[in-house]
Amino acid sequence: MIERLAWVTTRDARGRDEDEPLALAALERTGVSVDVVDWHDPAVDWSRFDRAALRSTWDYTQRLPEFLTWLDEVDAATELVNPAATVRWNLDKQYLAELAGAGVPVIPTEFVAPGSAATFPAGEFVVKPAVGAGSRDAASYDAEQHALAGEHVARLHASGLVAMVQPFVESVATDGEWPLLFFDGRFSHAAAKRVALPRAGVIDGLFATETNAEHVATPAQVEVARAALDVVSARLGTPAYARVDLVRDATGGFCVLEVELIEPSLFLPYAGTAAAEELATTLVR
Incomplete structure (x- = not known):
C-alpha cells in the first residue's frame, strides 16, 4: 500500500467536484496521506508522492501543450493514475474508430481533419472537437x-483540431446518457446523465450543465461497456478507473458515446458509500 497520494485537480475546479469529498473521506479511512494539488502548480514536488491520481484536471484541453509536457514530467517523477500512455490514447476521440473496428457498437462518427471538408448527415447532427472534454466546443x-x-x-x-460529426441521437432527449463506472476492471455502478448541448452555439465554461441521477445498469448495458473496456485493457492494460458513457441507438440497442479514462466524474454521490470505498481501495492498492 502507498503512503502518500496526490489528488490532482485544477484551480478553477476547486469546490466543484462532487466526487472529491466522498473520495477523500474514504481515502482518509485507508490511512494514506492525501494532498489536493493543482496540476499546473510549479511549486509541487511530484517526487514526494508515491502516486498521483488525475481527478479534476478539467481545463487540460484548453492548455493541452502545457498539460502534455506536465504529463511526461509527472510520469517520470511518480506513478501516474491512469498512466500517461492511457491518457494520451484517450485524449483523442479517434479511439472510437478503434473500438468500432473491434466490433464495439459506437455512434457513427466522421472525423474531419484540418484541410478536409465536412459532410453533414441528414437531419439533426452534432459537431465537436476530437480532443475535448466537458462538452466544450460542442453544439447541435x-x-x-x-x-x-x-x-x-x-x-x-x-x-x-480534428472535428467530429455525428448524427444526433434522438433518444438522448428522452433517455439521456448512462455512464457506467469500472474500478480496476470491475463494474462498480452506473448513473443517468442529461446534458443539453446548445443549439448552434458552444459551451465556453469548464463543462456543460448536467442533471444526474441514480441508475441501475441493465445486463445489456454492462455487456456493451465491458466490451469497450476489454479493448482498452488489451491495448493499454486495465485502467484503475474507467467510465464508459452509453446511449440508446435508433434500433433500441446500446452504443458507446465515449470512454473516459483521464479525469472523468465518477458519480459517487449517486452510488452509495461502497463505490467511494472501492475507489479508495483501488487508488492505494
Whole structure:
C-alpha cells in the first residue's frame, strides 16, 4: 500500500467536484496521506508522492501543450493514475474508430481533419472537437444549419483540431446518457446523465450543465461497456478507473458515446458509500 497520494485537480475546479469529498473521506479511512494539488502548480514536488491520481484536471484541453509536457514530467517523477500512455490514447476521440473496428457498437462518427471538408448527415447532427472534454466546443445543428455547422468546423480547424460529426441521437432527449463506472476492471455502478448541448452555439465554461441521477445498469448495458473496456485493457492494460458513457441507438440497442479514462466524474454521490470505498481501495492498492 502507498503512503502518500496526490489528488490532482485544477484551480478553477476547486469546490466543484462532487466526487472529491466522498473520495477523500474514504481515502482518509485507508490511512494514506492525501494532498489536493493543482496540476499546473510549479511549486509541487511530484517526487514526494508515491502516486498521483488525475481527478479534476478539467481545463487540460484548453492548455493541452502545457498539460502534455506536465504529463511526461509527472510520469517520470511518480506513478501516474491512469498512466500517461492511457491518457494520451484517450485524449483523442479517434479511439472510437478503434473500438468500432473491434466490433464495439459506437455512434457513427466522421472525423474531419484540418484541410478536409465536412459532410453533414441528414437531419439533426452534432459537431465537436476530437480532443475535448466537458462538452466544450460542442453544439447541435438541424438540417437547415449546414452553413453554421461549417463555420464551427472551420473554427476547430483554425485551432488545429480534428472535428467530429455525428448524427444526433434522438433518444438522448428522452433517455439521456448512462455512464457506467469500472474500478480496476470491475463494474462498480452506473448513473443517468442529461446534458443539453446548445443549439448552434458552444459551451465556453469548464463543462456543460448536467442533471444526474441514480441508475441501475441493465445486463445489456454492462455487456456493451465491458466490451469497450476489454479493448482498452488489451491495448493499454486495465485502467484503475474507467467510465464508459452509453446511449440508446435508433434500433433500441446500446452504443458507446465515449470512454473516459483521464479525469472523468465518477458519480459517487449517486452510488452509495461502497463505490467511494472501492475507489479508495483501488487508488492505494
